[in-house]
Amino acid sequence: MNHLIAPSILSADFANLQRDVEMINASEADWFHVDVMDGVFVPNISFGFPVIEAVKKYAKKPLDVHLMMVNPEHYIERFAAAGANGITVHYEACTHLHRTVQQIHAAGCKAGVALNPHTPVSLLIDILTDLDLVLIMSVNPGFGGQKFIANTLHKVKELRAMAQAVNPNLVIEVDGGVSVDNTASLVAAGVNVLVAGSAVFAAESPSDMIAALKNIDPGMVII
Numbered sequence: 001m002n003h004l005i006a007p008s009i010l011s012a013d014f015a016n017l018q019r020d021v022e023m024i025n026a027s028e029a030d031w032f033h034v035d036v037m038d039g040v041f042v043p044n045i046s047f048g049f050p051v052i053e054a055v056k057k058y059a060k061k062p063l064d065v066h067l068m069m070v071n072p073e074h075y076i077e078r079f080a081a082a083g084a085n086g087i088t089v090h091y092e093a094c095t096h097l098h099r100t101v102q103q104i105h106a107a108g109c110k111a112g113v114a115l116n117p118h119t120p121v122s123l124l125i126d127i128l129t130d131l132d133l134v135l136i137m138s139v140n141p142g143f144g145g146q147k148f149i150a151n152t153l154h155k156v157k158e159l160r161a162m163a164q165a166v167n168p169n170l171v172i173e174v175d176g177g178v179s180v181d182n183t184a185s186l187v188a189a190g191v192n193v194l195v196a197g198s199a200v201f202a203a204e205s206p207s208d209m210i211a212a213l214k215n216i217d218p219g220m221v222i223i
């Protein structure tokens with residue numbers, strides 16, 4: 001599949017949230033990426049159900065909800081009810097990851113697992129067939145505007161090779177420091193979904209930047 005773009009509303013202007021949501025609706029973006037931070041799993045607090053419900057009210061594209069929180073299994077059904085189409089939990093936050101993935105599917109959502117930069121992709125081998133998506137964090141989660149960690153490219157390639165045998169339709173997503181400088185390399189390595197926050201919202205024209213990220217040709221890059 002062609003790669004998808006998921007602008008992260010963490011970087012949106014919350015005083016003008018409806019405007020930013022409508023900009024994404026009208027742009028070439030494919031999904032909305034929604035970052036939930038609890039102040040425990042990550043050293044930041046973002047937003048919860050009311051903001052997701054507000055985005056859902058205007059969004060015309062799927063909501064990809066990334067839970068950076070401990071005990072996500074306590075809240076799966078509420079995130080689904082708030083409007084999530086896909087829910088991603090962290091490997092590092094789930095003691096019973098397989099059960100939590102089943103719970104996400106039972107709530108009617110696509111199921112994803114996120115890996116922090118230090119977590120090897122090989123740890124997912126026994127759950128890969130159950131997943132719709134793996135999110136490889138390319139920064140330490142908690143804040144937008146950080147520098148892309150270059151080792152992410154190796155992780156993407158390794159995961160794509162692992163998935164080829166057991167789950168060739170696995171969606172690989174990357175989040176953190178994504179920009180026009182690394183998009184082609186990431187797509188060439190096997191990424192399907194690029195999350196971009198500050199690259200989009202700090203651009204002079206966010207919708208033009210979304211188009212630029214979307215239309216990069218991975219064939220131009222040798223990695």
Ligand SMILES: O=C(CO)[C@H](O)[C@H](O)COP(=O)(O)O
Nearest residue numbers: 008141142144145177197198
């Ligand atoms: O949530 C994040 C980190 O936890 C992401 O980095 C954020 O979604 C994207 O921001 P940016 O593109 O500015 O790195």
